[in-house]
Amino acid sequence: MNGAQHILQAFQQHSITTVFGYPGGCIMPLYDALVDDVSVEHVLCRHEQGCALAADGYARASGNLGVCIATSGPGATNLITGVANAFQDSVPLLVITGQVPAGLIGTDAFQETDVLGMTLGIVKHSYLVDDADSLPGILVEAIALAQSGRPGPVWIDIPKDILLTQVTPEAADYQEFKPSESTKPRTDQTTHNVAIDKSINETLRLLREARQPLLYSGGGITLAGAEDSFREFAEHSALPGVVTLKGIGNPGHRNPNHLGMLGMHGCRAANRAVDECDLLLVIGARLDDRATGKPDTFAPNAKIIHIDADSAEFNKIKTAAVTINANLNDVLRALTREVQAQPLNIEAWQKQCRTWLTTGGFQAADNEEALAPITGPAFVRQLSRIAGDDTIISCDVGQHQMWVAQHYQFNHPRQHLTSGGLGTMGFGLPAAIGAQFAKPGTAVINVAGDGSFMMNAQELATIRRYRLPLKIIILDNQCLGMVRQQQELFYGNRESHINLDDNPDFVAMARAFDIPALHINRTDQIRRGIETILAYKGPMLLHVSVAREENVWPTVKPGGSNRDMIEDTKPAKKKTEENAA
Amino acid sequence: MSQAITSSITTSSTTISGTTKSGTASSNRHVLHCRMESEPAGLERLCRVVRVRGFRIAGMSVESSGGHFDIALTLEGSRPISMLQSQLLKLHTVDEVVLGAQRARSVA
Numbered sequence: 001m002n003g004a005q006h007i008l009q010a011f012q013q014h015s016i017t018t019v020f021g022y023p024g025g026c027i028m029p030l031y032d033a034l035v036d037d038v039s040v041e042h043v044l045c046r047h048e049q050g051c052a053l054a055a056d057g058y059a060r061a062s063g064n065l066g067v068c069i070a071t072s073g074p075g076a077t078n079l080i081t082g083v084a085n086a087f088q089d090s091v092p093l094l095v096i097t098g099q100v101p102a103g104l105i106g107t108d109a110f111q112e113t114d115v116l117g118m119t120l121g122i123v124k125h126s127y128l129v130d131d132a133d134s135l136p137g138i139l140v141e142a143i144a145l146a147q148s149g150r151p152g153p154v155w156i157d158i159p160k161d162i163l164l165t166q167v168t169p170e171a172a173d174y175q176e177f178k179p180s181e182s183t184k185p186r187t188d189q190t191t192h193n194v195a196i197d198k199s200i201n202e203t204l205r206l207l208r209e210a211r212q213p214l215l216y217s218g219g220g221i222t223l224a225g226a227e228d229s230f231r232e233f234a235e236h237s238a239l240p241g242v243v244t245l246k247g248i249g250n251p252g253h254r255n256p257n258h259l260g261m262l263g264m265h266g267c268r269a270a271n272r273a274v275d276e277c278d279l280l281l282v283i284g285a286r287l288d289d290r291a292t293g294k295p296d297t298f299a300p301n302a303k304i305i306h307i308d309a310d311s312a313e314f315n316k317i318k319t320a321a322v323t324i325n326a327n328l329n330d331v332l333r334a335l336t337r338e339v340q341a342q343p344l345n346i347e348a349w350q351k352q353c354r355t356w357l358t359t360g361g362f363q364a365a366d367n368e369e370a371l372a373p374i375t376g377p378a379f380v381r382q383l384s385r386i387a388g389d390d391t392i393i394s395c396d397v398g399q400h401q402m403w404v405a406q407h408y409q410f411n412h413p414r415q416h417l418t419s420g421g422l423g424t425m426g427f428g429l430p431a432a433i434g435a436q437f438a439k440p441g442t443a444v445i446n447v448a449g450d451g452s453f454m455m456n457a458q459e460l461a462t463i464r465r466y467r468l469p470l471k472i473i474i475l476d477n478q479c480l481g482m483v484r485q486q487q488e489l490f491y492g493n494r495e496s497h498i499n500l501d502d503n504p505d506f507v508a509m510a511r512a513f514d515i516p517a518l519h520i521n522r523t524d525q526i527r528r529g530i531e532t533i534l535a536y537k538g539p540m541l542l543h544v545s546v547a548r549e550e551n552v553w554p555t556v557k558p559g560g561s562n563r564d565m566i567e568d569t570k571p572a573k574k575k576t577e578e579n580a581a
Numbered sequence: 582m583s584q585a586i587t588s589s590i591t592t593s594s595t596t597i598s599g600t601t602k603s604g605t606a607s608s609n610r611h612v613l614h615c616r617m618e619s620e621p622a623g624l625e626r627l628c629r630v631v632r633v634r635g636f637r638i639a640g641m642s643v644e645s646s647g648g649h650f651d652i653a654l655t656l657e658g659s660r661p662i663s664m665l666q667s668q669l670l671k672l673h674t675v676d677e678v679v680l681g682a683q684r685a686r687s688v689a
Binding site for chain 1: 588589590621622625626629633661663664667668670671672673674
């Protein structure tokens, strides 16, 4: 068995059934081995970035490891954006690239790049394999590392000659991740520790002492597989709660104390609650700048309790009174037991937060004028009502991404696939492809902007090849809307290179890939458009022309304080006139 | 094994903004002793984290023995050194990061 064949055996041993890849010179031995392998489904995307982002979407939707494969040189460099995207959002990926033969490394050989060097900042760990017999151990370790603790991408760069070299039977038997002195502790293990118990007790003491405690959760809840224990805690504590972009869906949309997303495009109720709270219980979140705004004015009156799988996030932005680095499930269950036994006395605060929610939630009046142009929020609200709880929505990046975050009612965090940390335009379509492979029986919709869609539009060919039934919705405002919005608000309305009014005919483009498509541009067409694509058995695209000048409200100036939220400044009457024009 | 599953309790809440907790821009000198597996790109990994997390390497010595690197880093920077220690310990091949006698003299 050579190195390439051993990789496929390792996939089988680790129940890796789907991989996303693109062949080329130095990875050919692995593709040759694939000819004789029936245990792994290899999905051929049409660009390596599509492979990495599809693997990312697969991992986000399923909770399993995503795997992508490419060749050396441009194949590897094309993966980089997708891998950086996974790194920023702590998505478990295994990345395998071919490299020029070991003897040619450093000779500027054809399709040689220093992949190990250029990817150091976007991986949890990486390897350059220099011996076929080390490959089995590296694979086992890489697969474990990618998924343990705070997950992330692990990259294995393998010279072509190593792929062709026989692995000795003794080395091939390596099947366990044998912890060495250098192995990091895994925070997903059950932990009982005196210091942690003490911190949990201190957390409870501060919770009971607080008059206005607030729950703040992020993507770490899902990464830890702690959705159920989080919901139990949220329900039994009855704490008012806010979520980050990646925490959307954590409490479900039926939790009466849920205030919604906070931050730059968060709702006024959520940001107000953070501003007024006297205790902030942060769970599975890193207090990123899009959520906190200016740190000096973030939660100015609050003691902070920070619970996370990654201790390096503690005290990075704000100093916490209590930090707990442990299995989130264990901590949440312990806290739940205590608040069940002795409920918190925060009725006045709950009432206050609900009042704020009624006046400062995400408000977007549905346009009652049938012939009026479509607005993003109105469209997303109808999509949410029609598509329902079980659908996976994969977004791109920009205004449409924020409208989805604000107005779609998500009941589970794995239904909302969004590029949070890196903000990768072009994420949505390949991520939807990955999600559809992970969840073949689930409806998957890519909600894209016209700018983002064009960044990975080649993956329409992947949808056609595999006849994936996913739906694509392009909210087309014929410009880079979020950039235009910021130029309008913060750069004196000086538009600079945001115009996309020469977009292709998206309907014709989809049809060129055998994907039927519709175009709508009036409010009274929204329902029929959505129902038509959802009822269709195969892939379908809905091209939605939306008002160009619509902004995402509220907003906070980058670097500004969340207290200084900017609301829609245009009078309603004027807007109506603009829409009618 | 220097990293452990931990918890801590502190007494105050402070914003860590700009360069230091106190908001001043002065740069401090620190010595960090690191022990890591010798692996391809190991030293690059370490130095990259130092740079990205806001420190400058003023001096560095490396000794290799028994499959490990013992590294002494003299660093200058105005951010809390504990933040860098935490980030270095996240590297899979870093076993230990110990802060040396802290010569907290200002070099700015």
